Amino acid sequence: DTAEVPPHLPLGEANPSAGLVHAALDPFANAVHISLLRERRSPTPETAVYLAGLRSRFLGEGPESLNSQERTSLLLDGDSMLTLHRELWRFSKDALPGWCQPIFPQYIRLWHLGS
Numbered sequence: 001d002t003a004e005v006p007p008h009l010p011l012g013e014a015n016p017s018a019g020l021v022h023a024a025l026d027p028f029a030n031a032v033h034i035s036l037l038r039e040r041r042s043p044t045p046e047t048a049v050y051l052a053g054l055r056s057r058f059l060g061e062g063p064e065s066l067n068s069q070e071r072t073s074l075l076l077d078g079d080s081m082l083t084l085h086r087e088l089w090r091f092s093k094d095a096l097p098g099w100c101q102p103i104f105p106q107y108i109r110l111w112h113l114g115s
Helices: 018-025 027-036 045-061 068-075 078-090 104-110
Strands: none
Touching: 018 027, 018 068, 018 078, 027 078, 045 068, 045 078, 068 078
C-alpha cells in the first residue's frame, strides 16, 4: 500500500489551498513539512497574534478564507502547522468544520484509524 492524497483534495492550480490542507491534515506530511522548516526565532507578539488569527480563520472559515500570503505565512511557521494538525484531529466527527467534513474521512481511511 502506498499512501496517496485523498481524491476529494484536488491538487495544483485548481486548488491553491490543497498543499496547506494536506500538510495540516496528513500526519506524515505534517511531520515531514515541519521537519524541513528552518529553525525560527520566537515570533514577536504582533506576529504571534497575526498567526493565531490566521489559524483561527483556517479552522473556522476554511483555507479558502486565506490569501496566498496568509497561507504561506502558516506554512512557514512550524508551530502553526503543528497546532493546525492537532486541532483538526481533536475535533469529534460531528464537530468538524464544514469545509473539512468531506475531506477528513479520507484521511481516517488513509491512516486506517477508527471504524
